[in-house]
Every structure is written in structure tokens, then in C-alpha cells.
Amino acid sequence: MKVCLLATIFxxxxxxxxxxxxxxxxxxxxxxxxxxxxxxxxxxxSEEENNENANSDEGMEGEETVRTYLKNELTGPDKELKQAxxxxxxxxxDYVNEHYKSLFTEDNFETFINKYYVMVWLPYAYDVGYxxxxxxxxxxxxxxIENDAYHFEVEVQYSKDGEVGTANVTGRINxxxxxxxxxxxxxxxxxxxxxxxx
Numbered sequence: 001m002k003v004c005l006l007a008t009i010f011x012x013x014x015x016x017x018x019x020x021x022x023x024x025x026x027x028x029x030x031x032x033x034x035x036x037x038x039x040x041x042x043x044x045x046s047e048e049e050n051n052e053n054a055n056s057d058e059g060m061e062g063e064e065t066v067r068t069y070l071k072n073e074l075t076g077p078d079k080e081l082k083q084a085x086x087x088x089x090x091x092x093x094d095y096v097n098e099h100y101k102s103l104f105t106e107d108n109f110e111t112f113i114n115k116y117y118v119m120v121w122l123p124y125a126y127d128v129g130y131x132x133x134x135x136x137x138x139x140x141x142x143x144x145i146e147n148d149a150y151h152f153e154v155e156v157q158y159s160k161d162g163e164v165g166t167a168n169v170t171g172r173i174n175x176x177x178x179x180x181x182x183x184x185x186x187x188x189x190x191x192x193x194x195x196x197x198x
Contacts (some may be wrong), residue, residue: 061179062148066139069103069173069181073119074134074156074191077126085126092119105180117184121191130160130195142172147182149174156191160198167191 077085084091100118101109112118125132135155142149153170167190174183 062175063139063141063150065103065175065179065181066150066152066173067137069100069184070137070152070154070169071134072099072103073121074132074154074169076132077122081122082126085123092123103181105176105178105182108182112181112184120186121195124192124195125158128160128195128198130158130198132191133157133159135166147174147176148179149183158191158195158198163198165194165198167194 081092081095084095096113096118104112121132133156135157138153139150140152142151149172151170151172153168155166155168157164157166159165168188169186169191170188171184171186173181173185176182
């Protein structure tokens with residue numbers, strides 16, 4: 001009888017222990033399951049955030065390209081460009097490649113050079129002795145179009161022999177998914193007129 005009683009106690013103890021173990025395991029499994037779900041949720045959130053950041057970076061990349069192009073076009077001529085302009089076409093081409101090539105797709109870079117969308121004002125400013133400097137560059141992304149496009153308006157200061165004036169240059173620049181320039185349109189180019197008149 002003692003043996004039966006001991007066996008019953010032993011079985012009850014083992015059953016309770018298994019039950020506690022099962023509930024502990026079940027609780028641990030639920031905790032692990034919750035943690036996995038949280039990781040999935042945070043992973044999905046991180047992935048969505050990364051995608052948003054990538055899209056945002058692409059937009060900023062295009063806008064940054066536009067601003068860099070406008071700064072290059074409307075600042076100077078600097079010492080390096082003056083030297084290139086006084087030397088040879090090869091020196092000017094080297095300058096253009098160094099300062100502009102990365103802003104355009106390889107397919108259309110030569111086209112933009114040949115159509116005078118690269119170094120539009122600086123050679124003329126150099127010839128007539130002007131220095132150009134952008135005072136204010138405003139860009140605005142155009143919504144509801146397939147490719148990225150940016151309207152721009154730049155207030156440019158031009159100076160020569162202590163005389164200073166300003167003019168506006170406006171237009172629109174399109175960029176592709178990599179932020180490279182694909183189209184340039186100038187709408188209002190009073191700067192060219194002012195440089196000629198003075």
C-alpha cells in the first residue's frame with residue numbers, strides 16, 4: 001500500500017511538474033512567437049522606412065543635381081576656368097568633363113554640350129570681364145509627371161569694375177531615376193541680355 005501511495009504521489013508530482021513545464025513551455029513559445037511577430041513588424045517597418053528613404057534620396061539626388069548644375073553655370077568664371085578659356089578647347093573640355101559630366105547621363109552629355117546647355121554664360125562673362133554669383137537658388141519639384149522635373153529660379157549677381165547688378169534666370173530641368181539631367185529648358189534669361197547691355 002505504501003508503494004501504491006508513493007507511486008500515486010510520484011505520478012501526481014510528475015504530472016504537476018509536466019503540467020507546469022508545459023505551461024512554461026507554452027508561455028515561452030507564446031513569448032517567442034510574439035517576439036518573432038514584433039521582429040517581423042519592425043522588419044517590415046524598417047523595410048518600408050528604407051524604401052521611403054530611398055525614394056526620398058532619389059528625389060533629393062535629382063534636386064541636388066539641379067542645384068549643382070545651376071551653381072556650376074552661374075558661379076565664376078573661377079581661376080581654373082579662366083586659365084582653361086585662355087589656353088585651348090582641350091583645356092575647356094577637361095574642365096567641362098570634371099565639373100559637369102557626372103550630372104548628365106552618358107548618352108546625352110555630348111548633346112547638351114553641342115546645344116550649349118553646358119557653360120551657357122561663363123565663357124561670355126569671361127570675354128566681357130564679368131563675374132557671376134548666384135544669390136538665391138529656388139527649386140520646386142513638379143508634381144504629377146512621370147519623370148522628376150524641377151522648376152528653378154535663380155537670382156544672379158553680375159559684377160564688373162565695382163559695378164554690380166542682378167538678373168533672374170528661370171526654367172525647368174528634368175532628371176531620371178538616378179538623378180541625372182535629361183532635359184533643360186530656360187524660360188527667362190535676362191542675365192544674357194544684361195551682360196550684353198553693359
